[in-house]
Each structure stands twice: as C-alpha cells, then as structure tokens.
Amino acid sequence: xxxDANDVGQGALLRADLCIVGGGAAGISLALALTGQGLDIxxxxxxxxKPHAPTQSLYDGEVSDPKLHSPPDxxxxxxxxxxxxxxxxxxxxxDAIDFESRSYLPHSGWPISLEDLLPFYPEANRxxxxxxxxxxxxxxxxxxxxPMLRGFRSEVVSTDGLERFSCPTDFGARYARRLRVARDVxxxxxxxxxxxELDADSRRIGEVEATTLAGRRFAIAARAxxxxxxxxxxxxxxxxxxxxxxxxxxxxxxxxxxxYMCHIAGNVGTLEIGGDTSGVRHGYEMSPEGxxxxxxxAVRGSEQRRLGLANAVARLHFPRITDPRHGSGVLSxxxxxxxxxxYEYAKRVNDGTHGSLPLYANHLWNVLTDPxxxxxxxxxxxxxxxxxxxxxxxxxxxNRSNRFSLELHGEQMPHADSRVSLTDxxxxxxxxxxxxxxxxxxxxxxxxxxxxxxxxxxxERSGIGRLSYDGGTLEEDLxxxxxxxxxxxxxxxxxxxxxxxxxxxxxxxxxxxNLYIAGSSVFPTSSQANPTLTLIALSLRLGRxxxxxxxxxxxxxxxxxxx
Amino acid sequence: MxxxxxxxxxxxxxxxxxxxxxxxxxxxxxxSRRATASASTVRVDSTDAASMKRALRGMDAVVNCVAxxxxxxxxxxxxxxxxxxxxxxxxxxxxxxxxxxxAFEGEAHEDTPRDPSIGWYAKAKCDAEDAIAAxxxxxxxxxxxxxxxxxxxxxxxWVGRIGRLLHAxxxxxxxxxxxxxxxxxxxxxxxxxxxxxxxxxxRGAPLVYNLAAPDSPRWNDYFVDLALAIGATPxxxxxxxxxxxxxxxxxxxxxxxxIALTKARRGSRHLPDPLPPGLLGVFxxxxxxxxxxxxxxxxxxxxxxxxxxRSAATWFMSNDPVRTGAAQRTLQVPPT
Numbered sequence: 001x002x003x004d005a006n007d008v009g010q011g012a013l014l015r016a017d018l019c020i021v022g023g024g025a026a027g028i029s030l031a032l033a034l035t036g037q038g039l040d041i042x043x044x045x046x047x048x049x050k051p052h053a054p055t056q057s058l059y060d061g062e063v064s065d066p067k068l069h070s071p072p073d074x075x076x077x078x079x080x081x082x083x084x085x086x087x088x089x090x091x092x093x094x095d096a097i098d099f100e101s102r103s104y105l106p107h108s109g110w111p112i113s114l115e116d117l118l119p120f121y122p123e124a125n126r127x128x129x130x131x132x133x134x135x136x137x138x139x140x141x142x143x144x145x146x147p148m149l150r151g152f153r154s155e156v157v158s159t160d161g162l163e164r165f166s167c168p169t170d171f172g173a174r175y176a177r178r179l180r181v182a183r184d185v186x187x188x189x190x191x192x193x194x195x196x197e198l199d200a201d202s203r204r205i206g207e208v209e210a211t212t213l214a215g216r217r218f219a220i221a222a223r224a225x226x227x228x229x230x231x232x233x234x235x236x237x238x239x240x241x242x243x244x245x246x247x248x249x250x251x252x253x254x255x256x257x258x259x260y261m262c263h264i265a266g267n268v269g270t271l272e273i274g275g276d277t278s279g280v281r282h283g284y285e286m287s288p289e290g291x292x293x294x295x296x297x298a299v300r301g302s303e304q305r306r307l308g309l310a311n312a313v314a315r316l317h318f319p320r321i322t323d324p325r326h327g328s329g330v331l332s333x334x335x336x337x338x339x340x341x342x343y344e345y346a347k348r349v350n351d352g353t354h355g356s357l358p359l360y361a362n363h364l365w366n367v368l369t370d371p372x373x374x375x376x377x378x379x380x381x382x383x384x385x386x387x388x389x390x391x392x393x394x395x396x397x398x399n400r401s402n403r404f405s406l407e408l409h410g411e412q413m414p415h416a417d418s419r420v421s422l423t424d425x426x427x428x429x430x431x432x433x434x435x436x437x438x439x440x441x442x443x444x445x446x447x448x449x450x451x452x453x454x455x456x457x458x459x460e461r462s463g464i465g466r467l468s469y470d471g472g473t474l475e476e477d478l479x480x481x482x483x484x485x486x487x488x489x490x491x492x493x494x495x496x497x498x499x500x501x502x503x504x505x506x507x508x509x510x511x512x513x514n515l516y517i518a519g520s521s522v523f524p525t526s527s528q529a530n531p532t533l534t535l536i537a538l539s540l541r542l543g544r545x546x547x548x549x550x551x552x553x554x555x556x557x558x559x560x561x562x563x
Numbered sequence: 564m565x566x567x568x569x570x571x572x573x574x575x576x577x578x579x580x581x582x583x584x585x586x587x588x589x590x591x592x593x594x595s596r597r598a599t600a601s602a603s604t605v606r607v608d609s610t611d612a613a614s615m616k617r618a619l620r621g622m623d624a625v626v627n628c629v630a631x632x633x634x635x636x637x638x639x640x641x642x643x644x645x646x647x648x649x650x651x652x653x654x655x656x657x658x659x660x661x662x663x664x665x666a667f668e669g670e671a672h673e674d675t676p677r678d679p680s681i682g683w684y685a686k687a688k689c690d691a692e693d694a695i696a697a698x699x700x701x702x703x704x705x706x707x708x709x710x711x712x713x714x715x716x717x718x719x720x721w722v723g724r725i726g727r728l729l730h731a732x733x734x735x736x737x738x739x740x741x742x743x744x745x746x747x748x749x750x751x752x753x754x755x756x757x758x759x760x761x762x763x764x765x766r767g768a769p770l771v772y773n774l775a776a777p778d779s780p781r782w783n784d785y786f787v788d789l790a791l792a793i794g795a796t797p798x799x800x801x802x803x804x805x806x807x808x809x810x811x812x813x814x815x816x817x818x819x820x821x822i823a824l825t826k827a828r829r830g831s832r833h834l835p836d837p838l839p840p841g842l843l844g845v846f847x848x849x850x851x852x853x854x855x856x857x858x859x860x861x862x863x864x865x866x867x868x869x870x871x872x873r874s875a876a877t878w879f880m881s882n883d884p885v886r887t888g889a890a891q892r893t894l895q896v897p898p899t
Contacts, residue, residue, distance in 0.1 A: 036670070126784075129736070167738070167800070174739055181668045181849040288796035289787050290736060389738060390800035 002180050005044075005191035005212045012218040016042040016186075017550050019208050019222035021193045021237070024082020025532055026518035026539045027228035028171045028179070029127055033543030035182040038552050042220050043179075044191040044210050047079030049172060054213055055079070058192065058427045059233075061434035068482040069262075069438040075344050075486035076230060080189065081172020083230065083486060084532070086344055089168025089393060091130040091533040092161075093121050095311060097301040098411075098527040104308035107259065107414040108525050111496045111505040117537050120544075124536035129174070129390075130164040131291035137162050140287050148295035149464055150279030156303045157458040161313075165284075165292040165393045166532075190214070193237060194429050196225065196515070198244040204513045205249075211429050223550055226542070228518040231260075231488025231531075232420055235521060236434050238492065238502075238509075239422050250492070250509040253499045258419040259490040260436070261412040261526040262483035264444050267317050269452060269469030271459070273402040282316035282404060283396035292393050297406075298528065299454050307454065310447040311528040312410035314455065318397045319405055322353040324362035329370025330377040330397055332363035348481055373398065406455075406467070408478065410448045411526050414490055415441055438483045445475045487531050492517050493524040507542045518542055566591045566761065567618055567652075569609055569643070570628035572598060574720075575658065575713060579626065579754045589761060594618050609639035615646040624654035626757055627695070633687040640691035644698040654704045656760045657695045658753075660688050661711045661746055661773065661852045668849040673709070673771045673856055682841055696769050705769035706760035710753050711746025711779065711852045712845075715871055716878030718750065722789070724836045726879045729790045733809055733838060735799035737846060740806055741783040746775040746852040749871040752863070759861040772857035776865040782846045792876035810840040 008014065018034065020027045023045035031043050047055045056079075061072035077085045094114060101109025122133040134140040137148070137160050148159040179187050188210070195209035197219075207219040227234045235257040239248035248256055273280055284292040297314040304311060319326040321335050334341075338349050353359070367374055377395075384392035418439040422432040449471065456467035470477075495501025498510040503522050509515040518539040520531035527534070566583070570576040571593025580603070583591035594607040607618040609629050619625060625647060629639050640657070647655060662685040664671045665678025679689040692707060699705040714721035728734040756774050763770060780788070790798045814837035821834055857863040 129738075131787075174742075177739060177742065177847075177849060183669060286797045288791055288798065290796070290798035290800055387802075388800070389802045390736075 002187040005188040005210060006214050006216050008216060008218045010216055014042060014218065014220045016040045016220060016222045018224050018546060019220045020226045020228055022229035023080045023187060024230060025084050025171050026535050028175050029536045029539045030226060030228060030518055030543050031185050032175060032178060033540050034547060035185050037547045039184060039550055041185045043185060043187045044193055045080050045187060045189050046192045048189045049080050051079055060427065062423055064437040069436050070485050072232060072434050072436055081170045084169060084171040087168050087532065089166035090163055090530045091128050091166055092135055092163040092529045094527045094529050094534050095301055097304055098311060098525060105310060105413055110494060110524055117541060120537040120540040123540055124533050127536055128166040128533060129169045130166045131287055131289040135162060136160050137295060140293055141285060148281045149273060151464045152462045154458040154462060156300060157455055158298050158300050159295060161298055162293045162295050167390050192429055194431055196237060196241040196249055198249060202244050205515050213428065224514045224516060224546060226516045226518050231491055231519055231521040232434060234517055234519060235420050235491035240432050250502050250511055252511055255500060255502050257421055257491050258416045259414040259493050260418045260420055260438055261414060261489040262438065262487045263526060264410040264412050264440060264448060264478055265408060265484040266478040266480055267320060267405045267407050268474060268477045269406050269467055271404045271406055271465065271467045273465035277399045277402050280399060280402060282399055284393060297455060299451055309451055310411040310413055312408060312448055312451045313528045314406040314408050316404040317407035321349050324366055327366055328397060329367045329374035332366035333374055334395060335363045344485060347485060408448055409528055411528055412440060412444055414525060415439060420491055445478060448478060449474055489520045489523045489526045489531055492521040494522045495524055506545045516542060564589050564623045565621060567594050567622045567625045568628060569594050569625060570630055571595045573628055573630050574718060575750055575753055576628040578750050579757055582754050609635055610642055612642050612646060615642050616650055619646050619650045619652050622652050624761055625652055626656045628658045633683050636687040637690035640694040644694050647698065655695055655698055656757055657705065657707045659692050659707050659709045661709050663689050663692060663709060664850060670851045670853050672853050673773055699769040704765045706763050706765055707769050707771045708756055708760065708774055710774040711748050713750050713753050714747050714875060715750040716874050722875045722879055726789060726793050727836055728838060729786060729795035731835060732799045734786055735801050736783050736787060737801055740803050741786060741846045743782055743846055743848040744851045745779050745782050745785045747779040748774045748776050749866050752865045756857060756861055756863050759863060772861065773852050773854045774857055775852035775854045776868060778868045788872055789876065792872060793879050806843055809838045810843050814838050
C-alpha cells in the first residue's frame with residue numbers, strides 16, 4: 001500500500017522485517033522482488049508522485065569545481081521513482097571484464113562475477129521495459145541483421161554489441177499500482193531518513209529515524225535495513241549518522257564517500273566511411289518487441305586486457321551542435337531551443353559557448369536554409385518522442401555524408417581522492433549537506449586516447465574509411481561538460497577487504513550485521529555501461545539474499561509446473 | 564458414469580466431450596441449444612425446465628459449461644438445480660469464473676470475498692454460483708471451478724481476437740494498463756480439472772477451486788510473446804489515451820455494426836474486433852488468481868505456458884494463412 005508519512009503518529013515506532021530507504025530504481029525493484037515472500041516491508045520515500053521544490057532542495061550542496069561536476073541537486077530527483085523520472089533510458093549489462101581484477105587498473109576487481117548477475121539481468125531488463133535480454137545485434141535484431149559498418153571485420157574491435165532503450169520508464173508511475181496492491185509493502189511518502197541509529201555495540205542498526213518536512217518524526221525498527229537512496233545520498237546518510245560511530249557508519253577505514261566515479265564522455269574526432277551511406281547503421285533500429293536499439297563500437301575484452309585499456313564504447317555521432325559550420329538546420333534548431341530544454345538534457349548543448357548575436361544569426365540561417373530537414377525532423381520528433389509512450393531516445397540526423405564524430409563513453413578509474421564529504425551547512429531537516437569533489441586522472445584520458453588509436457588502426461586496416469582526431473584537444477573535448485551527469489558510482493564500494501571497501505559480496509556493510517546497500521554506489525568500478533540496468537539486477541540479487549536470510553518460513557514453494 | 568455436458572458445443576464443452584470420448588469410466592453426452600439429438604448429443608435449452616429434465620434423466624452427473632447471456636447463465640443455473648433435484652441427478656461440476664472476485668486486486672484465493680459489482684457477467688456468475696451452492700446444501704455433490712482466462716488452440720477470445728488486435732497494432736505493450744495478471748489457463752488443463760472433479764465426493768458444502776496456470780504471465784508479456792510468435796512485429800507501445808479512444812469511441816461503433824450485420828444475417832467476420840472498456844479493465848487489474856488448492860486437492864497439473872503459446876500461435880496462423888508468410892520471417896528472440 002502507499003500512504004503518507006504525515007499520517008504516522010508522532011514518535012511512533014513501526015516494526016517491519018525490512019526497511020528500504022529510497023523509492024527509486026533500486027528500492028522499487030527490491031520491494032517488487034520481495035513482495036509475496038511473507039515479509040513485512042516498509043519503504044521510505046522522501047518525495048511523492050509529483051516533483052516538490054522544498055523536497056528537492058534537500059539535495060542542495062556544493063561542488064568543488066562547477067566546471068567538472070553539476071550541482072548535487074541536478075540529475076537526481078527526490079520523489080517516487082527517483083531519478084528514473086528524468087533518465088534517458090539507456091540500458092546495457094556490464095561486461096565480464098568489468099568484474100575482473102585488472103593489474104593495469106588500480107583498485108579494480110569485484111568479489112562477484114558477471115555469472116553471479118546474469119540470472120537477474122533478464123528480469124531487470126523487463127522491469128526497465130527494455131525488452132528481451134539480448135545485447136548482440138544478431139540475437140536482438142535477427143540473424144540477417146546487416147552489420148553496423150559494412151565490410152568492417154576485426155579481431156580487435158567489436159561492432160556487434162548494442163544498447164537498448166527503456167521507454168524511458170518512470171518506475172514510480174509505472175509500478176505505483178503494484179506497490180499499492182501489495183499488502184506486505186508499506187510505502188511511506190514524504191518520509192526522509194534522517195538518522196540510522198546503531199545499537200550500543202555498533203553491530204546492527206536498531207532504528208531508522210524518519211522525518212517529514214511537516215515536522216512529523218517516527219522510527220522504524222526492522223530486522224534488516226537497505227539503503228537505496230542513490231549513489232550520493234547513501235554515502236551522505238552513512239557519513240551523517242555519526243553519533244555512535246564517529247566517522248560515520250561503515251566508515252572505520254575512511255572509504256565511505258571515496259572512489260567516486262562517473263563516466264568520461266565526449267564527442268571527438270571525425271570518422272569518414274567510404275562507400276554509400278546505406279552501409280552504415282548509425283541511428284536507432286527497432287527490435288521485434290518494439291525496443292529502440294543502437295549499435296556501438298568497443299575494443300574487445302581480450303584486447304583491453306592485452307593493451308591495458310579501461311573499458312569504453314563509441315557511438316556514431318554528429319558534429320558539435322554549437323558550431324554553426326555543421327550547416328544542419330536540425331542542430332541549429334536545437335541550439336536555438338536551448339532555453340526550453342531541461343538542465344539535464346541541455347547540458348551537452350550548453351558547452352560553455354556564449355551566445356553572441358552573430359552566432360545566433362548563423363544558427364538561424366542554418367534553420368532557414370535547411371527547412372525541409374528541419375520540418376521533417378520536427379514532425380518525427382513530435383510523433384515519435386513528444387506524443388509517444390516509448391520515446392525515440394535522442395536526436396539522430398540523416399546520414400548524408402558518411403562523416404561522423406565518435407561519442408565516447410568510457411570507464412573512469414577508481415581514485416580515493418575523488419570523493420564526496422559532508423559540509424557544515426545543514427538542510428531543512430538538519431542533515432549536513434554534501435560537497436562533491438569529483439576528480440579524474442590523466443590515465444582516464446590516456447586510456448581513451450589509446451582506445452581511439454586502436455579503433456583508428458582497425459578502421460584503416462579494414463579499408464572502410466579513416467578515423468582522425470586532434471590529440472591536442474582530446475582532454476578538453478572529453479572534459480568540456482565535466483563528469484557525465486547522473487552516474488553516481490563507487491561511494492560505498494563492494495569488496496572482500498573491509499579496509500578498502502564498504503560492503504561485501506552480498507551488499508552488506510562489513511561492520512553492521514543488518515545494513516545493506518542497493519544502488520550504483522556499491523560498484524567498485526564503473527564499466528562502460530550506464531549504471532541503471534546493473535543496479536536493478538544487483539537489487540534483485542540482493543532481494544534473493546534477503547529472502548533467504550529473513551524468510552519466516554521455508555521459502556514459499558513456488559507453484560509447480562508439470563514437466 | 565454417465566455425464567451430461569451442458570454447453571457442450573462451446574469452447575470448453577466441446578473440448579471436454581472430445582477428451583471424454585476416450586474415457587474408460589465416463590460416457591459423456593453433449594447438451595446444447597443447437598444440437599441435433601444423437602447417441603452422444605442432446606438438444607437442451609438451459610432456461611427451459613422441461614427440456615432440462617428430459618436431458619438430465621438417467622445422468623449420474625452434469626457438467627455446467629453454459630455460456631451466453633445473463634439469463635442463460637443465472638436462470639439456467641436455477642433451472643439446472645431444480646431439474647437435477649427432480650430427476651435425482653446427484654452430482655454437479657459447475658464452471659464459474661474468476662470474474663466473481665470482481666474488482667479485487669491482490670492474490671485471490673478461494674475464500675477471497677466475491678464482488679458482483681463490476682458488470683452483468685460477474686453478477687450473473689455470482690447468482691449462478693449461489694443457485695448451485697444451494698444444491699449442495701440439499702445433499703447434492705457440487706464442485707465449482709473458477710478458471711481464469713481459458714486459452715489454447717481454438718480460443719477466439721484470448722488467442723484469435725488478441726492476435727488480430729496485435730496485428731492491427733491496437734494491442735501491444737500497454738505499460739501500466741497491461742500490467743495485470745493474465746491468469747491464463749489452457750483449455751485442456753481446465754478439462755482435466757473437470758474430469759478430476761467428477762471423481763470428487765463433496766457432500767454438504769460445495770468444493771471450490773480456482774484454476775490458473777502458475778506460470779501465466781502479466782498481460783503485457785503475453786501480448787509480446789504472442790505477437791512475436793505470430794509475426795505481429797514490431798510490437799507497438801500504446802498509450803492510455805489511444806486505448807481509451809479505441810474502447811470508448813471506436814469499439815461501441817464496431818459493436819453496433821456487428822449486431823446490425825448479424826441481424827441482417829450477414830457475416831460480421833471481416834469487421835475489426837471491438838475492444839470493450841471492460842476488457843481494458845481486465846488487462847490492468849492486478850488480480851492474481853492462485854490455483855494452489857486445485858493442485859493440492861485434485862492433483863491438478865498445468866501445461867507449461869510456452870507449450871500452450873506454441874500450439875495457440877500455430878492454430879492462429881493456420882486460421883490466418885495471409886499472415887503465415889510474415890510469421891515465418893519472425894525472429895527467434897530468446898525468451899526471458
């Protein structure tokens with residue numbers, strides 16, 4: 001059921017088998033996985049179904065360098081559904097290599113492998129409404145699906161992989177009815193977790209304190225607690241609960257909040273492909289289940305290992321939007337529409353280029369001289385995106401020239417100095433605010449440089465075209481927008497050694513017997529992949545662990561099916 | 564055991580009679596309004612007491628699969644009980660429906676309260692249950708079965724109609740509007756439950772069993788699976804707006820046209836299927852029908868979902884040769 005936290009009695013103590021803090025992709029997936037298992041579950045959600053400015057401003061905080069990282073209240077939504085209410089919907093699983101301990105990549109290695117997550121990915125895919133769990137072009141699109149680049153064959157670089165797109169599904173709106181119907185799940189809206197109270201021996205969480213903006217305060221005593229509040233907020237909650245453990249919960253070895261990673265991303269270079277444009281698949285294709293899919297270029301795992309590269313992918317992209325020399329009415333139209341696009345989506349259109357009158361005039365000229373393409377694009381956009389339930393994922397231009405830039409999305413290496421910490425400023429509920437000090441390293445850029453070199457070499461070798469890029473501006477190109485927004489990874493990393501990690505292979509905080517974490521903050525490394533699908537899969541895996549651990553009776557015998 | 568199957572020409576009844584033809588301990592007579600009398604069939608109007616009594620004479624048991632209008636269902640049940648009492652037929656297996664749970668959402672077990680408020684069908688089926696239950700309190704043996712959506716090869720309602728709507732892109736992935744449990748149960752499994760029920764002794768109070776396959780998916784999953792199997796791809800994502808438009812505006816017109824054509828004795832087969840608002844209600848309702856009791860008491864086992872899907876899709880395509888070519892080109896996408 002779903003109810004309002006302001007209806008809970010002042011000072012009440014609620015009891016449950018499990019308390020989940022946070023109703024986003026992780027918390028909702030976990031609650032849905034656990035319903036029907038004979039457990040009493042309370043899910044605390046700070047927000048409600050609609051955005052609410054005072055609730056959202058509980059995310060206010062500082063960033064050390066505004067050029068490198070967006071403000072902490074951006075790319076995050078404090079409401080039921082969490083940041084899935086604004087996400088782009090890109091889904092893909094992690095690769096096997098992501099879980100490996102790689103000697104050339106310090107602090108890499110998970111205590112679990114891809115095999116441990118594979119059983120949960122199909123259901124994660126289903127929850128994200130991204131269709132079947134098929135991420136190879138032929139498996140997803142059919143054995144006769146044409147290649148991404150006609151004539152390209154390489155043992156080093158793969159073009160068979162693809163990414164799939166969620167609607168993008170807002171988990172709050174999509175699954176509210178399931179939560180409402182579930183008699184064993186009690187969702188409390190407007191309930192902010194303001195403290196995790198450790199028992200005196202500091203081995204388990206005794207109570208979770210919840211506070212509403214209207215001043216209602218109560219507590220939940222649960223056999224187990226799962227923090228699913230997002231990659232930044234979960235660290236903040238642990239660090240702020242310091243009345244018993246002075247450095248914060250789970251922070252005996254100063255790991256909480258450190259190793260903060262996003263992704264290294266940007267548009268670079270020029271890829272020119274010979275032959276006619278029909279030989280290139282640069283945009284979206286639809287799978288039989290009606291899911292938008294897009295091809296991607298990646299250096300194969302074996303080659304990454306051999307060459308010592310971090311994981312990365314490249315997509316075929318269009319030229320820089322802000323530079324009117326592209327001559328595209330569509331891109332110029334986007335540039336002119338900047339003021340009407342939300343912060344999160346306008347960011348990569350606002351690349352620091354200041355709008356001058358001649359610049360606007362040049363863009364306007366592009367729109368006026370390219371009216372057919374611009375109108376066709378607008379029509380397509382309104383029909384397939386604005387009005388559609390399953391939204392066309394992003395702007396794709398007609399391929400007229402076989403010339404592209406590469407849109408890179410690379411793994412960021414873990415560094416202890418890239419971190420979030422608490423400031424002295426308090427939010428409206430008295431919680432210390434967060435300071436984000438995101439840093440990248442030269443090695444991150446160099447790995448992408450070598451990745452580009454490998455792709456360029458293979459493109460040339462196969463004779464289909466040529467990839468060139470300006471090595472001198474690579475770092476600037478990749479850092480133009482700073483950290484890739486919304487991917488909050490690593491702040492409570494998973495590992496087997498409590499001195500260098502916060503949670504164990506079951507996502508349990510090493511030093512606290514009944515405290516678990518769901519979400520991308522437990523990823524020890526960031527992969528090339530966007531984090532959502534994997535954090536859902538990991539939440540479902542946590543669900544199985546909690547069922548086994550908390551179940552009041554032998555795990556409910558599933559209905560049998562005759563063989 | 565001599566058994567009269569009322570509604571013997573319907574989807575479930577005819578399948579049951581075919582199945583019982585091979586039985587060593589049951590000999591079945593199919594009763595229906597349109598039947599011409601023979602050794603294995605009898606003409607019976609379920610709302611007419613005299614006709615019912617004639618048909619029931621000499622029968623050890625009766626299986627009530629009557630479908631149709633509200634009077635045929637509700638009044639028919641009263642007539643049946645009265646006739647059975649008069650001719651001394653001691654045993655009724657009555658086919659009810661999950662619709663008796665009405666607007667209930669959550670896990671529906673047999674003791675979940677009934678709710679006749681969601682339409683004439685639920686009301687008529689609740690009335691019929693009450694009439695049949697009274698037969699048990701007077702000493703008769705009653706087994707009541709409440710199946711979910713009965714499907715399989717030959718199912719016009721849940722395969723034929725759905726398949727055509729998928730091809731017309733009027734169904735597909737419905738999002739939250741298709742998140743309800745399908746509670747599908749194959750016609751063969753329902754018939755097997757009926758046969759098992761014929762062997763049950765139930766004096767005093769009726770035995771009630773829900774029938775739904777434990778692996779039946781949510782509607783969206785079924786729509787996508789069926790669409791892939793019959794080549795209605797790419798599957799379309801429909802908005803609540805489109806669905807409401809179809810159900811509230813297009814479907815009433817189609818229904819009227821269907822009635823008019825039938826009255827004028829012209830076939831309405833080539834008309835598009837209506838998508839009534841009540842059906843949309845079924846697709847979004849989070850009612851999970853639990854068949855555990857039938858599995859325990861009747862030793863009932865269900866055919867796996869994927870197996871029924873395969874045979875249902877094959878039937879759909881053999882009835883629709885134009886589509887067969889398209890379907891052969893469909894992709895083998897791994898199931899989830």
